[in-house]
Amino acid sequence: MATRIAINGAAGRMGQRLVALGSQDKSLDIVACFEHAGHAKFGQDAGVVAGIGELGVPLQEETDAQYSAIIDFSVPAGAHAAVERAVNAKAALVMATTGLEEEHQAKIREAANVIPVVWAPSMSTTVNLTMKLCEIAAEALKDIPGGADVEVLERHHRFKEDSPSGTALRFGELIAAKMGITEFVHGREGRPGARPHNEIAYHAIRTGDNPGEHTIIFGLLGETIEMTVRASNRDCYATGALQAAKFAAGKPAGLYNMNDVLGL
Numbered sequence: 444m445a446t447r448i449a450i451n452g453a454a455g456r457m458g459q460r461l462v463a464l465g466s467q468d469k470s471l472d473i474v475a476c477f478e479h480a481g482h483a484k485f486g487q488d489a490g491v492v493a494g495i496g497e498l499g500v501p502l503q504e505e506t507d508a509q510y511s512a513i514i515d516f517s518v519p520a521g522a523h524a525a526v527e528r529a530v531n532a533k534a535a536l537v538m539a540t541t542g543l544e545e546e547h548q549a550k551i552r553e554a555a556n557v558i559p560v561v562w563a564p565s566m567s568t569t570v571n572l573t574m575k576l577c578e579i580a581a582e583a584l585k586d587i588p589g590g591a592d593v594e595v596l597e598r599h600h601r602f603k604e605d606s607p608s609g610t611a612l613r614f615g616e617l618i619a620a621k622m623g624i625t626e627f628v629h630g631r632e633g634r635p636g637a638r639p640h641n642e643i644a645y646h647a648i649r650t651g652d653n654p655g656e657h658t659i660i661f662g663l664l665g666e667t668i669e670m671t672v673r674a675s676n677r678d679c680y681a682t683g684a685l686q687a688a689k690f691a692a693g694k695p696a697g698l699y700n701m702n703d704v705l706g707l
């Protein structure tokens with residue numbers, strides 16, 4: 444039987460790709476598409492808005508339809524509403540929105556006590572694989588003579604509201620945990636002085652329509668290793684999120700990540 448899903452933020456850049464790709468997947472049934480009532484396309488058919496023709500599901504704030512998973516790609520307030528919807532509907536939650544305050548993050552962790560939650564700053568297979576590779580590099584380089592300097596560069600489209608990306612922050616956290624690094628900086632200016640090893644720096648570039656690119660640099664004395672992972676469009680995130688919804692629907696309550704979904 445098809446997994447019945449709801450999409451929150453359904454008129455957004457990601458929401459539209461979820462509607463388009465989800466509607467082609469015979470193992471999924473999109474039964475609700477949520478948007479905030481102030482959206483210019485509120486009330487319109489979600490399929491028409493996504494450019495795939497009539498889906499028979501309007502952009503709405505409420506639904507009587509039953510669903511077993513809700514996918515959220517929206518904004519912090521929307522993410523908060525998605526958590527409440529998932530808990531009330533006893534549905535699985537796929538949380539993809541980034542830039543959440545601690546208060547919203549706590550709500551997600553709390554929800555995972557009663558429903559299954561897949562929470563990841565990137566639903567992309569190659570990004571999650573690169574995280575694994577970076578953990579291997581960090582472990583190997585943590586005690587290297589002369590030290591290894593770690594910097595995380597990310598590039599995204601000009602419309603992105605949070606910075607640095609949730610993915611960049613996750614790369615930093617994973618590497619810091621392996622290398623025992625405790626300090627984080629965002630860019631540099633003036634005369635910060637010689638770079639300490641106990642530091643990861645983030646650099647966020649915002650240009651054009653870039654759907655997402657991350658480079659992790661491990662700089663040694665005499666040699667450098669860089670890992671770059673680059674999206675050419677948003678479908679890698681949408682496909683991963685749809686896969687996560689199928690994975691989570693019907694699972695026991697708990698917090699899952701994309702390694703669980705992808706078997707990495």
Ligand SMILES: NC(=O)C1=CN([C@@H]2O[C@H](COP(=O)(O)OP(=O)(O)OC[C@H]3O[C@@H](n4cnc5c(N)ncnc54)[C@H](OP(=O)(O)O)[C@@H]3O)[C@@H](O)[C@H]2O)C=CC1
Nearest residue numbers: 452454455456457479516517521539540541564565566680
């Ligand atoms: N984990 C992952 O793999 C990925 C995560 N993301 C994250 O997903 C989020 C969305 O990205 P993107 O699609 O590019 O952003 P968009 O701004 O294009 O889409 C967000 C949508 O949510 C709508 N919205 C605003 N308030 C609410 C609300 N209260 N309830 C429901 N919907 C609401 C917005 O409406 P309006 O335009 O009127 O504000 C918009 O339609 C970002 O945080 C981004 O970082 C993005 C890609 C991959």
Ligand SMILES: O=C(O)C1=N[C@H](C(=O)O)C[C@H](O)C1
Nearest residue numbers: 541564565603608609610655
């Ligand atoms: O806003 C985006 O576009 C993206 N956001 C996510 C993030 O902040 O990590 C994931 C992806 O890089 C695209």
